[in-house]
Amino acid sequence: MAILGRACLIIALGLALYGAGASIYGARARKQAWVESGRRAVYAMFGVVAIAFVILIAAFIRSDFSFGVVVDHSSTTTPLFYRATAAWSSQEGSLLLWVFLLSAWSSLILFVLARKGKLREVAPYATAVLCGLGGFFLFCSIFLANPFGTLANPPLEGAGLNPLLRYPSMMIHPPALYSGYTLFTVPFAFGIGALVSGRLDASWITSTRRFALAAWFFLGLGILLGARWSYSELGWGGYWAWDPVENASLMPWLVGTAFLHSAMIQEKRGMLKVWNVSLVLAAGVLAVLGTFLVRSGILDSIHAFGASTLGVPFIVLIAVMALGSIGLVIWRRASLRSEHRLDSLFSREAIFLLNNLVLVGLCFVVFWGTFFPLISEAITGDKAAVGPPWFDRYTVPLALILVLLSGIGPVIAWRRATVSKLARYLAIPLAVGIAVPLLCLALGVGHHLEALLMFGIGAFSLTVVAQEFVRGAGARRAMTGDAPPAALLALVRRNRRRYGGYVVHAGMAVLFIGVAASSTFHNQRDARLSPGQTTKVGGYDVRYVKPTFSVADDHRNTGAIISLGAVLDVSKNGKHVTTLNPSRGYYPDLSQGPVSRFYQGESTSEVGLQAGLRRDLWTAIQPDTTQIDRLAAEADRKFPNATPQLSLFIAGTLAAGYARKPPPATFRVIDSPLVTWIWLGGLIVVAGALIALWPAGLRARRRAPAGYGARVARELGRA
Amino acid sequence: MDFLLVLMVLAVVAVVVAWPLYRAARPSPGGPPEVEALEAAKDSKLREIRETELDYRTGKLSEEDWRAQDARLRSEAADLLRELDRAKGKEG
Numbered sequence: 001m002a003i004l005g006r007a008c009l010i011i012a013l014g015l016a017l018y019g020a021g022a023s024i025y026g027a028r029a030r031k032q033a034w035v036e037s038g039r040r041a042v043y044a045m046f047g048v049v050a051i052a053f054v055i056l057i058a059a060f061i062r063s064d065f066s067f068g069v070v071v072d073h074s075s076t077t078t079p080l081f082y083r084a085t086a087a088w089s090s091q092e093g094s095l096l097l098w099v100f101l102l103s104a105w106s107s108l109i110l111f112v113l114a115r116k117g118k119l120r121e122v123a124p125y126a127t128a129v130l131c132g133l134g135g136f137f138l139f140c141s142i143f144l145a146n147p148f149g150t151l152a153n154p155p156l157e158g159a160g161l162n163p164l165l166r167y168p169s170m171m172i173h174p175p176a177l178y179s180g181y182t183l184f185t186v187p188f189a190f191g192i193g194a195l196v197s198g199r200l201d202a203s204w205i206t207s208t209r210r211f212a213l214a215a216w217f218f219l220g221l222g223i224l225l226g227a228r229w230s231y232s233e234l235g236w237g238g239y240w241a242w243d244p245v246e247n248a249s250l251m252p253w254l255v256g257t258a259f260l261h262s263a264m265i266q267e268k269r270g271m272l273k274v275w276n277v278s279l280v281l282a283a284g285v286l287a288v289l290g291t292f293l294v295r296s297g298i299l300d301s302i303h304a305f306g307a308s309t310l311g312v313p314f315i316v317l318i319a320v321m322a323l324g325s326i327g328l329v330i331w332r333r334a335s336l337r338s339e340h341r342l343d344s345l346f347s348r349e350a351i352f353l354l355n356n357l358v359l360v361g362l363c364f365v366v367f368w369g370t371f372f373p374l375i376s377e378a379i380t381g382d383k384a385a386v387g388p389p390w391f392d393r394y395t396v397p398l399a400l401i402l403v404l405l406s407g408i409g410p411v412i413a414w415r416r417a418t419v420s421k422l423a424r425y426l427a428i429p430l431a432v433g434i435a436v437p438l439l440c441l442a443l444g445v446g447h448h449l450e451a452l453l454m455f456g457i458g459a460f461s462l463t464v465v466a467q468e469f470v471r472g473a474g475a476r477r478a479m480t481g482d483a484p485p486a487a488l489l490a491l492v493r494r495n496r497r498r499y500g501g502y503v504v505h506a507g508m509a510v511l512f513i514g515v516a517a518s519s520t521f522h523n524q525r526d527a528r529l530s531p532g533q534t535t536k537v538g539g540y541d542v543r544y545v546k547p548t549f550s551v552a553d554d555h556r557n558t559g560a561i562i563s564l565g566a567v568l569d570v571s572k573n574g575k576h577v578t579t580l581n582p583s584r585g586y587y588p589d590l591s592q593g594p595v596s597r598f599y600q601g602e603s604t605s606e607v608g609l610q611a612g613l614r615r616d617l618w619t620a621i622q623p624d625t626t627q628i629d630r631l632a633a634e635a636d637r638k639f640p641n642a643t644p645q646l647s648l649f650i651a652g653t654l655a656a657g658y659a660r661k662p663p664p665a666t667f668r669v670i671d672s673p674l675v676t677w678i679w680l681g682g683l684i685v686v687a688g689a690l691i692a693l694w695p696a697g698l699r700a701r702r703r704a705p706a707g708y709g710a711r712v713a714r715e716l717g718r719a
Numbered sequence: 720m721d722f723l724l725v726l727m728v729l730a731v732v733a734v735v736v737a738w739p740l741y742r743a744a745r746p747s748p749g750g751p752p753e754v755e756a757l758e759a760a761k762d763s764k765l766r767e768i769r770e771t772e773l774d775y776r777t778g779k780l781s782e783e784d785w786r787a788q789d790a791r792l793r794s795e796a797a798d799l800l801r802e803l804d805r806a807k808g809k810e811g
Contacts (some may be wrong), residue, residue, distance in 0.1 A: 199752055
């Protein structure tokens with residue numbers, strides 16, 4: 001099957017090259033048959049890449065160790081779910097996933113547009129761009145990171161999946177992230193197509209807007225899942241570290257957010273054409289840059305799983321995309337002039353413009369901080385990195401402004417707002433926004449200005465959204481006489497984009513409140529404790545009650561054979577609060593001796609977590625295995641040919657010995673408020689994005705414009 | 720076996736991709752790009768009229784401002800409809 005898989009990649013590369021050539025030829029020579037043939041090449045590319053992808057996944061599921069990539073990233077002991085998803089933990093598999101998703105989205109947009117007969121002048125050039133990108137990733141797959149490389153003498157066992165990745169959401173995180181990256185290439189390709197063909201009206205934005213929104217949704221979901229994984233699995237207790245790979249996914253998301261707002265201005269007013277096309281092109285380039293950062297290993301990151309063989313081709317691709325985009329925008333600058341000017345600085349357009357500047361400013365800060373090690377190395381020869389305090393210094397004020405604007409945006413009218421109306425509209429949200437930080441001060445929360453400001457601004461924004469729903473439903477009730485729930489439902493159904501957006505704003509406010517509270521008011525303590533000893537953190541007494549161990553009891557189904565842990569009793573003012581059970585799972589390393597292999601492999605934290613709406617109590621343990629390691633090495637020498645059963649028995653006996661006479665263990669204990677708000681806020685954002693993405697029913701879509709169309713047409717008849 | 724499967728894939732791919740080059744040309748749906756741009760602008764304008772009305776009904780605009788904006792938007796929509804008719808007439 002490896003031969004078929006590799007052949008499929010080669011055929012797909014041929015199809016990508018043909019698709020690009022046929023589409024451009026068809027567009028230039030105005031031969032529709034060639035354009036259609038080029039489009040069908042994309043469908044065919046999707047088909048053959050899907051075959052290759054299925055072959056690779058099947059090889060992982062069957063533990064077919066004739067595939068080199070399966071040997072390196074899976075094993076028979078890896079649980080089935082992780083075997084099925086281990087393909088994209090490898091460089092080779094993740095590139096194949098990229099091109100699979102790219103060809104899927106490309107086929108979808110081209111199919112939809114062809115069926116509706118839309119963007120006929122733009123689509124061929126966009127097809128060529130999508131084929132070019134697909135061709136690049138296929139080239140990398142075939143010549144630089146071939147997933148179908150086979151071994152002449154397959155081993156009986158593989159190395160297994162990186163234990164850190166054995167976490168359910170971590171297996172969904174890469175496809176979500178890559179869906180975001182690849183979906184951003186769709187508006188990128190159509191932006192290029194619009195520039196090349198000169199069709200620079202809003203129709204290309206309207207037709208690809210849903211893809212840009214889907215890209216934003218998936219990228220955001222991927223970022224959220226990654227943060228959750230970091231919090232629950234990495235054992236350091238945080239959810240965001242300004243790591244280069246985290247930043248790489250954040251940059252296109254920020255630019256995409258800016259585009260989703262400013263695109264509305266071009267659709268409504270024919271303004272900001274240069275800005276919009278630049279944002280779309282930047283999001284596309286940043287999406288490829290994000291993939292490059294994960295896969296090249298050029299910047300040190302806990303999330304980077306790639307080697308550096310892909311560095312040069314990626315740099316060439318990114319340079320071509322960036323310089324080509326800039327060149328095209330300059331070439332078409334005359335056609336990109338705005339059709340209108342801002343009516344008033346007191347309008348939603350102006351707020352959107354401001355929000356765009358803040359978002360792009362945030363992106364620039366993240367970009368500079370991320371690439372600073374490379375910049376400093378180029379200038380001084382030393383690779384100096386900037387840490388979280390540097391990022392916080394610039395991103396915190398910008399985030400405050402952003403949340404404030406997300407509250408003002410919904411209440412201000414398009415074109416020109418009425419000042420008196422706005423003042424009346426903002427009265428309640430402003431009152432709430434001022435009251436909340438004052439209340440926090442009165443309750444003795446603390447005197448952290450930035451956090452208090454975020455609580456106030458977040459509360460302001462949430463009140464605005466609540467008020468929008470109440471007023472909207474009230475207006476609907478007044479028109480139709482519906483009951484309140486029915487009026488609310490009808491309001492959202494008829495204005496999905498607007499009210500889905502408001503839900504997203506509410507989710508972001510909740511999320512930022514959670515970030516502000518948890519990063520400002522958290523208490524952390526690292527302590528080395530023996531059983532019976534207690535440490536204090538944030539008013540809690542955490543007592544190490546007793547050690548725990550388990551052998552061949554993999555209840556979390558991660559493949560860890562032995563785990564060592566602890567029972568921690570948490571109390572406050574003498575009252576029992578909760579019991580936590582942090583542990584550390586040990587994954588066998590078959591290259592070690594028969595007993596020490598159980599302890600010398602990789603190990604991961606299983607955190608003990610008590611999550612709540614008000615606060616999280618988070619604990620991780622680092623057991624001291626010095627004694628076990630010494631005894632295991634001794635057992636290796638005594639029983640060099642021990643059977644697997646005997647080896648496991650001895651390893652288990654050592655674990656039991658550890659529990660009987662436990663050495664002191666190192667604990668990290670964190671008391672952090674409102675962390676759950678971050679995940680809740682993320683879920684609200686996801687819900688809002690789904691509302692905005694959900695297609696309106698055909699009847700509703702026809703009904704709305706037809707009613708107004710008829711009214712305008714009547715006026716036209718009278719004119 | 721693998722070789723046969725590769726040949727099958729190649730054959731299917733060749734048929735799918737080459738089919739439009741050998742069959743008789745079909746009229747494609749949709750109008751010329753100018754009509755498409757005008758249709759998009761018209762839909763956007765009608766949506767704007769509706770959103771402006773929602774802004775008024777939810778209290779963001781005074782009646783006076785709404786009426787002025789609504790009249791202007793309707794006039795712009797009327798221009799677009801006129802242009803659209805002209806473009807469609809040219810097409811027909």
